[in-house]
Amino acid sequence: MDALTQTVLNCRELGVTGVNRALRQLPDGSSVLIAEPRGAHNIGVGMMGKWDITVDGNAGYYLGGLCDGPNFTVNGSVGWGVGENLMSGLIRVIGNASESAGASAHGGLLVITGDASLRCGISLKGGDIAVAGGVGHMTAFLAQAGNILVGGDAGDSLGDSLYEAVIYVGGKVKSLGSDAKISEMTATDVAKVKELAAAAGFDHIDAENVTKVSSAKTLYNFDALKNQRY
Amino acid sequence: MDTQAGVPERLEPERQSATFPLEVIHRIQTMSQTGRYEIRGWGAKRRVPNFDDLTFVTASVSRYPLEGYRERCDTKTVLGSRFASKPLELDIPITIAGMSFGSLSAHAKDALGRAATIVGTSTTTGDGRMTKEERAASKHLVYQCLPSRYGFNPHDVQQADAIEVVVGQGAKPGGGGMLLGQKVSERVAGMRTLPVGVDQRSASRHPDWTGPDDLTIKIAELREATNWEKPIYVKFGATRVANDVKLAIAAGADVVVIDGMQGGTGATQEVFIEHAGIPTLPAVRLAAEAIREVGKTGEVQLIVSGGIRSGSDVAKALALGADAVSIGVASLIALGCNASHYFKDGEEHDATADYLALGTSPGHCNRCETGRCPVGVTTQDPILTERLDPEISKQWVVNYLKALTMELTTLARACGKSSVHNLEPEDLVALTIEAAAMAKVPLAGTSWIPGHSF
Numbered sequence: 001m002d003a004l005t006q007t008v009l010n011c012r013e014l015g016v017t018g019v020n021r022a023l024r025q026l027p028d029g030s031s032v033l034i035a036e037p038r039g040a041h042n043i044g045v046g047m048m049g050k051w052d053i054t055v056d057g058n059a060g061y062y063l064g065g066l067c068d069g070p071n072f073t074v075n076g077s078v079g080w081g082v083g084e085n086l087m088s089g090l091i092r093v094i095g096n097a098s099e100s101a102g103a104s105a106h107g108g109l110l111v112i113t114g115d116a117s118l119r120c121g122i123s124l125k126g127g128d129i130a131v132a133g134g135v136g137h138m139t140a141f142l143a144q145a146g147n148i149l150v151g152g153d154a155g156d157s158l159g160d161s162l163y164e165a166v167i168y169v170g171g172k173v174k175s176l177g178s179d180a181k182i183s184e185m186t187a188t189d190v191a192k193v194k195e196l197a198a199a200a201g202f203d204h205i206d207a208e209n210v211t212k213v214s215s216a217k218t219l220y221n222f223d224a225l226k227n228q229r230y
Numbered sequence: 231m232d233t234q235a236g237v238p239e240r241l242e243p244e245r246q247s248a249t250f251p252l253e254v255i256h257r258i259q260t261m262s263q264t265g266r267y268e269i270r271g272w273g274a275k276r277r278v279p280n281f282d283d284l285t286f287v288t289a290s291v292s293r294y295p296l297e298g299y300r301e302r303c304d305t306k307t308v309l310g311s312r313f314a315s316k317p318l319e320l321d322i323p324i325t326i327a328g329m330s331f332g333s334l335s336a337h338a339k340d341a342l343g344r345a346a347t348i349v350g351t352s353t354t355t356g357d358g359r360m361t362k363e364e365r366a367a368s369k370h371l372v373y374q375c376l377p378s379r380y381g382f383n384p385h386d387v388q389q390a391d392a393i394e395v396v397v398g399q400g401a402k403p404g405g406g407g408m409l410l411g412q413k414v415s416e417r418v419a420g421m422r423t424l425p426v427g428v429d430q431r432s433a434s435r436h437p438d439w440t441g442p443d444d445l446t447i448k449i450a451e452l453r454e455a456t457n458w459e460k461p462i463y464v465k466f467g468a469t470r471v472a473n474d475v476k477l478a479i480a481a482g483a484d485v486v487v488i489d490g491m492q493g494g495t496g497a498t499q500e501v502f503i504e505h506a507g508i509p510t511l512p513a514v515r516l517a518a519e520a521i522r523e524v525g526k527t528g529e530v531q532l533i534v535s536g537g538i539r540s541g542s543d544v545a546k547a548l549a550l551g552a553d554a555v556s557i558g559v560a561s562l563i564a565l566g567c568n569a570s571h572y573f574k575d576g577e578e579h580d581a582t583a584d585y586l587a588l589g590t591s592p593g594h595c596n597r598c599e600t601g602r603c604p605v606g607v608t609t610q611d612p613i614l615t616e617r618l619d620p621e622i623s624k625q626w627v628v629n630y631l632k633a634l635t636m637e638l639t640t641l642a643r644a645c646g647k648s649s650v651h652n653l654e655p656e657d658l659v660a661l662t663i664e665a666a667a668m669a670k671v672p673l674a675g676t677s678w679i680p681g682h683s684f
Contacts, residue, residue: 020454041447046384046455061447062438066384066455080447081438085382103437104379106423122437123379125423142433144423163424221411221429222266 005031012036016043023047041079044072064091067108083110086127099136102129105146111200118155121148124165130200138177140167140213149196151205162215168193169211170204181216268500269408271598271608272559273401273492273537278509280492280537281546283665284658285674288644296643303639304649307554309352309531310392310461310484313453317461317484318370318392320554321350322635323650324544327489327535327558328374328394328465330356332409332418333496333598336363338565338607341620343367345627349635354394354556357407357432358422360386372463375452377406378432380422384455392485393452394463395445397436397474400493400510400536402502403467407432410497413601415610442477449482463487467506468513468536475520479530487556488517490536494559496608497599510536510547512668515655518551541637548638549653550669564630565623566605568595572617581605581617 007026009019011034019034020042026032028050037043041060044053044067051070055063058076068087077095086105096114103119105127112120115133124143134152141157143165153171160177168189176182185208193207246252261267289295296303310317326346331339333356344367346353352370359381360373373390375382387393398404409418409430419426439448449462464478465487478486490510495503514534521527534547535556547555559567570585570592571578581592584604588597598608606618642650645657659674660666666673667680677683 017454017458021457024457042451042454045451046387048384048388061444062451065438065451066387068384080444084438085379085384087384100438104382106383119437123433125379142437163428220425221427 006033007031008033008035010035011040011043012038016040019043020045020047023051023053024049026051037076039079044070058095063093064089077114082112083108083127086110096133097131101131102127105129109196109199115152121146121165121167124148128196128199130196130202132200132202132204134171137174140165141177143167147192147196149193149200149202149205149210151202159213159215161219162213164215166192167213168196169213170206170209173211173213176213179216179219180213183212183214185210185212269410269497269599270500270503270596271494271496272503272596273494274504275596276504278491279511279662279664279668280509281511281543283511283662284546284660284669284671286542286545286549286641286645286657287659288641288657289646293646295646296648298640298643301643302648303643304651305635305639306649307651309533309554310463311531312461312484312526312529313482314392314459314461314484315457316391316459318352318372320352320370322631323548323552323554323638324538324631324634325351325372325533325554325556326353326561327493327556328354328356328372328396329496329558329562330358330407330409331361331364332356332358332413332422332610333608334562335603335606335609335615335618336361337615337618337620338562338623339364340367341565341618341623342561342627343371344620344624345631346370348624348628349631351631352391355390357409358418359383360390361421365389374465376432377434377436378422379437380424380432387452387455390456390460392461392463393456394465394487395436395448395452395483397464397466398434398469398489399465399495400467400489400491400507401495402498403469403489403491403507404434405498405502405506406434407495408497408499408599410599410601413599413610418610442481445478445481453482461485463533465489467491467493468508468510468516469506471508471513471516472520472523475517475532476524479521479524479526483530485531485533485553486517486521487533487535488513489556490514490534492537493535494562495598509668510534510538511550511665514547514550514552515668515670521551541634541639542641544634544638545641545650545653546658548650549657550655553651561627561630562607564627565607566618566626567603567607568593569605572605573619573622574617579617 034055037057046066055074060079062081065084072091074093083091084103086108088107092111097112097116099117101116101120102110104123106125110129112131116131118136120135120139122141124146126145130149132151137155144163148167150169157177159180197205307320307323347369354372372392376396411427461484463485464483468490491507531553533554534552581604603609658671
């Protein structure tokens with residue numbers, strides 16, 4: 001990247017609001033370095049432009065939340081709700097993510113090169129998430145659409161109350177949540193896993209040997225007399 | 231006197247059980263036959279202490295009134311002046327509560343939006359995104375951020391005039407929304423990213439925050455995403471009102487919205503509707519006191535909802551400390567909900583048979599959850615939807631809102647107030663001991679406020 005054309009926004013000097021306001025002023029295609037994020041919350045939220053944004057350090061809650069367009073690279077770990085409600089764009093966290101990573105994301109791709117904590121991909125609505133390491137419990141809770149690829153192990157209650165989203169786990173699944181089931185990998189699934197791994201830049205995924213978790217669809221309609229479990 | 235075989239000599243007077251009246255017997259029979267609890271629309275039907283239990287002590291010798299129809303009585307209402315650079319400036323303190331497209335038909339949403347625009351007030355989205363029609367129809371549109379986040383879109387966040395973070399609602403505080411399969415049509419399902427026909431159970435918790443400290447950051451996120459321009463409301467059902475209001479204020483809310491237990495819904499469990507939350511009457515007073523205790527009166531605005539029907543309800547809510555009210559069910563009734571007839575192609579048609587098909591009758595219907603609304607309000611059925619003419623219904627809502635405002639200013643003028651916002655608790659007395667205790671105004675004819683004076 002050409003250092004001369006990269007805009008540097010210092011989060012310590014400008015504050016989050018100053019950084020976000022400055023970002024919105026930049027033309028599409030801009031390359032931006034956010035220096036000294038120091039774990040600040042709400043960096044780069046609600047951005048609609050096609051910018052390449054590098055966050056040089058750890059970020060707090062909601063990094064890249066409510067965005068439609070920009071690409072983020074975080075050289076550090078992130079707090080809760082990274083990429084929450086993402087519509088499009090790529091968020092790459094070179095580190096770990098705290099709870100609710102990619103919550104309710106409608107589109108785009110969220111990549112975590114480390115581990116993600118609890119409720120990763122909660123309420124997912126069409127976005128894709130790729131986690132190189134493991135994920136915590138209740139991952140993909142109520143996820144409606146989209147795909148989650150987990151390179152490592154998944155915690156308890158994976159895929160609880162799933163709708164149409166699909167989870168692929170390279171490691172072990174500790175337990176399944178209500179209405180989640182392990183289902184057969186098809187050729188389409190293998191292709192999807194390869195595509196996700198390639199997009200995420202993961203080379204440790206054996207696409208033929210992942211566990212697919214999807215909805216058993218037993219809770220799609222109420223029926224008190226069927227002894228529904230939840 | 232001879233008696234026929236099998237017929238008792240003398241009929242005992244029939245005595246209905248207070249514990250097991252007919253409706254309770256009917257409910258047990260239904261549960262034993264179907265294995266289900268009742269799911270329905272509307273709010274609590276049981277009687278709870280409410281604004282009817284209060285009356286105004288209007289002007290006389292000791293205070294003087296303003297001339298009705300002559301002297302000005304201001305109804306202008308500003309919401310969101312604490313942090314937002316563009317607060318909502320409304321002409322009246324009566325807003326339209328959040329109701330989703332999905333729960334309501336597109337025609338109903340359109341009519342409510344246009345009516346609100348004409349009278350200068352706001353309307354509110356619901357679960358399942360902002361529709362183009364709704365945005366176009368509404369001058370002031372409040373966009374809800376709900377736990378489900380169905381169709382939640384940052385572009386709509388930026389198009390909205392205010393954002394309402396919904397923690398809960400009065401009909402089901404602590405519960406998520408519900409939209410039964412028959413209303414999850416192709417359009418609704420597409421907007422919510424759900425399979426068509428699924429019994430949709432919305433989340434009861436937000437996916438990306440829990441607790442007041444997180445809420446602070448969530449509110450900050452929404453402010454950043456809207457460049458600190460738009461008011462942020464926080465709405466919840468009335469339960470632990472004082473604590474919740476203080477926490478919402480600490481989290482940075484511009485406006486707090488409290489929905490009492492009479493608040494309506496499109497569909498939820500009847501046991502929830504009738505047995506959770508506290509009435510709107512004590513909720514207003516508790517919320518207003520909480521705002522005062524943290525020194526934010528006039529800075530953080532209070533909207534109350536849940537069973538508001540009349541100008542006197544509005545006036546009493548304002549007197550007890552609200553800055554505005556929200557109406558849901560009442561606005562639907564103005565649209566035509568529970569009317570025996572509907573208008574189509576310039577003619578009046580009887581809908582009684584369609585009510586009967588739902589096992590109900592005009593004036594008693596709460597079958598919003600079926601999606602078979604006989605008058606086109608709470609339906610996604612293309613034929614039933616056509617029974618609500620948005621042009622006619624819009625005018626009914628305009629008429630209703632104007633009449634409510636006239637009732638409100640009538641009482642305010644009689645209390646000698648040049649603005650409806652000058653109404654105060656001292657203008658009220660209670661007609662029952664319960665209402666006196668809950669509203670913290672004296673029982674009429676006494677100086678007694680139970681729990682506060684002797």
